[in-house]
Amino acid sequence: MAATKSRNDTPNTPDVSESKIARMKVDELRRELKSRGVKGTEGLKKPELVDKLVKAEVRAAKGGKKNPTSRNDTPNTPEVSETAVSRMKASDLRTRLARRGVKGTADMKKPELVERYVKAELKSAKTSKKSTSAKNPTSRNDTPNTPEVSESKIARMKVADLRTQLARRGVKGTADLKKPELVKKLTQSLTGKSR
Secondary structure, rough: OOOOOOOOOOOOOOOOOHHHHHOOOHHHHHHHHHHHOOOOOOOOOHHHHHHHHHHHHHHHOOOOOOOOOOOOOOOOOOOOOOHHHOOOOOHHHHHHHHHHHOEEEEEEOOOOHHHHHHHHHHHHHHHHHHHHHOOOOOOOOOOOOOOOOHHHHHOOOOOHHHHHHHHOOOOOOOOOOHHHHHHOOOOOOOOHHOO
């Protein structure tokens, strides 16, 4: 970039700093572009990434945002916020991914961890939407004969708590099960006991 106009090639948008963008690392540039909905950045070199991000910033500063969902690339699942995930520490992301059964995160950099976690959140959100829609005509209770068993309450439990509850009920082999399977097993265990 030419360093004219006091290091800002966009005098009409003083809040866009090309020099600040140019100092960013390649991974940071790709992550920022991805959060703005810009795709196909994998094969680009740093100058091209800088140019794309400057253009995206200028568009946003002028009010021509391409992303109407406040930096959320998943408008169908608003409960998954990419910005909130990208603000998390790498260690927190690794811990949360491990809880979800995702392996091989030790050598991943933060952008990869963010991407993995967002995918896991999306998958979880879509799974929970499917399980609560159409299948569930009884106000989130698939067991109307046992109203003391609340599936929605069980579904909100943490995986560790689900495993603990199942172990207390003598259910074995839960170590490799994912949360939906644990929820189903605990529900079956509770409804079986209450009948």
